[in-house]
Amino acid sequence: MTGKYSIDDLKEVVCRLTAEDGCPWDSIQTHESLKRYLIEECYEVIDAIDKKDNENMCEELGDVLFQIVFHSELARKEKAFDMSDVTDGITRKMISRHPHIFSDKNVKSIKEINDSWESIKKKEKGYKNNMEILRSIPTALPALMRSEKTVSKAYKNGMDSESEGEILNRLEKNMEKLKDLKSFQKTEQEEIIGNFLLDLTKISHFSQLNVEFSLTNALKTYINKLENIEKANAADGETDEDTGFEDAKV
Numbered sequence: 442m443t444g445k446y447s448i449d450d451l452k453e454v455v456c457r458l459t460a461e462d463g464c465p466w467d468s469i470q471t472h473e474s475l476k477r478y479l480i481e482e483c484y485e486v487i488d489a490i491d492k493k494d495n496e497n498m499c500e501e502l503g504d505v506l507f508q509i510v511f512h513s514e515l516a517r518k519e520k521a522f523d524m525s526d527v528t529d530g531i532t533r534k535m536i537s538r539h540p541h542i543f544s545d546k547n548v549k550s551i552k553e554i555n556d557s558w559e560s561i562k563k564k565e566k567g568y569k570n571n572m573e574i575l576r577s578i579p580t581a582l583p584a585l586m587r588s589e590k591t592v593s594k595a596y597k598n599g600m601d602s603e604s605e606g607e608i609l610n611r612l613e614k615n616m617e618k619l620k621d622l623k624s625f626q627k628t629e630q631e632e633i634i635g636n637f638l639l640d641l642t643k644i645s646h647f648s649q650l651n652v653e654f655s656l657t658n659a660l661k662t663y664i665n666k667l668e669n670i671e672k673a674n675a676a677d678g679e680t681d682e683d684t685g686f687e688d689a690k691v
Contacts, residue, residue, distance in 0.1 A: 451507065452524060455514045472515060479508045491657075537561060559597070571598045588642045589652050596646060605647040608640050615640070 458467040482504040489498035510524060517523035538558050540546040548554050568574050571594075578590050595601040618625070618633050625633065645652040 448506075448510075451510055452514070455507070455510045459511070459514055459518075467511075470511070470515070472512060475508065475511060475515075479505070479512075482508055534565075537565070571595075571600050574598060575600075583653075585638070585642070585656060586653050588639055589645070592639075592642050592646050603643070605644065608643050608647075612637065612640050612644075 455467075458464045459470070461468060482501060486498060486501040486505060489495075489501050509527065513522070513524040513527050536543045538561050540557065540561075541548040541554065546557075548557065563574065566573075566577065568577070574594055575591055578587055578594070580587070582590070592601070615633065615637055619637065622630055622633065642652050645655060
């Protein structure tokens with residue numbers, strides 16, 4: 442073939458793969474069995490973005506698109522929806538959510554755009570109260586990401602009015618519990634740690650920081666420190682046990 446393949450070509454490939462006489466692996470997949478792959482591919486896109494690797498990002502976005510077409514084909518066979526319904530739905534949503542672009546509504550700031558988005562979304566979803574908004578946040582999200590979205594919506598909708606100072610005071614008091622964590626039962630330990638993480642999420646919210654990215658950056662620093670320990674050990678002819686974290690030259 443000369444030229445580039447199109448989205449229609451991809452749809453035909455997926456249709457062939459999932460046919461009864463298609464690929465033995467693809468033809469037996471379900472929405473449930475494919476969940477892990479969609480999650481993994483999304484994270485691989487994020488990794489490529491973080492590494493500023495455009496070539497890999499292009500490939501990984503293709504993998505995500507493949508998953509979307511795959512799920513759409515399975516749904517088509519179930520007579521639930523198809524790829525055209527997916528593209529139609531997202532196009533209509535974007536037009537509806539951007540009245541300042543596709544109609545004569547005027548906005549003066551990013552805040553007004555965000556407020557308008559939330560208002561339109563609330564009307565589209567038919568939420569009757571704020572609790573329905575909170576419960577709409579997917580439980581399948583990683584806990585840290587879910588906590589950030591929950592805290593943000595709780596404050597935005599006036600469900601939580603606790604101040605930053607009140608949260609900092611509680612964090613300070615809970616430090617004592619952390620120091621004596623082993624004296625508590627396991628369920629109590631989990632509650633203490635969970636509440637501490639939730640309060641840190643709230644502090645990040647007040648500072649307009651993304652708690653997920655904060656932890657990601659901290660992990661990157663942590664891994665770099667561990668790498669320096671390993672290099673220092675190798676240079677000195679020591680084993681991993683000879684040099685500890687605090688001894689690393691970082």
